[in-house]
Amino acid sequence: MNKSQKLIERLRKKGYKITRQREAILKAFSEGDSHLLTAQELYEKIGETQSGTNFSTVYRNLELLLQEGIIRKVELNREAAYYELHDDNGHHHHLVCNRCGSIQTTSFCPLDRLKNEDGFIPMEHRFEIYGYCRDCANSQDIKVKKEKYSKKETLNFYE
Numbered sequence: 001m002n003k004s005q006k007l008i009e010r011l012r013k014k015g016y017k018i019t020r021q022r023e024a025i026l027k028a029f030s031e032g033d034s035h036l037l038t039a040q041e042l043y044e045k046i047g048e049t050q051s052g053t054n055f056s057t058v059y060r061n062l063e064l065l066l067q068e069g070i071i072r073k074v075e076l077n078r079e080a081a082y083y084e085l086h087d088d089n090g091h092h093h094h095l096v097c098n099r100c101g102s103i104q105t106t107s108f109c110p111l112d113r114l115k116n117e118d119g120f121i122p123m124e125h126r127f128e129i130y131g132y133c134r135d136c137a138n139s140q141d142i143k144v145k146k147e148k149y150s151k152k153e154t155l156n157f158y159e
Contacts, residue, residue, distance in 0.1 A: 003030035024050045029085050036082040097133040
């Protein structure tokens with residue numbers, strides 16, 4: 001059973017009707033080439049196979065999937081929110097390039113030390129890092145900014 005089929009079965013067990021649109025949305029998240037999608041991107045993507053689907057249907061289904069913990073909303077200081085599948089096997093954070101807009105994921109988490117040092121057990125958090133991807137960081141104007149930044153004192157999570 002693939003990921004979208006497992007998610008469909010999860011909704012079915014909770015008593016939800018599995019519509020063609022819900023199935024297309026879950027498939028877009030689990031089989032797509034991008035793990036982050038805006039509501040508009042999702043609408044356009046499922047419109048290719050589900051003609052006649054309107055934006056409000058997509059948005060209502062996103063709200064349902066959020067409520068059921070299947071997806072999560074990611075705010076990235078952009079015009080629109082992004083959505084991604086909620087990963088029960090762990091978590092990741094996002095690295096957002098200020099120049100080209102690329103979004104990468106990282107499993108590094110500076111909050112992992114909390115449970116060891118303070119006895120606090122974090123259950124959920126969100127952490128996005130804004131900076132420059134490798135390609136943009138190699139451009140001349142970014143190199144100058146990096147030199148200025150490295151001269152400042154910075155917070156060290158590992159001290």
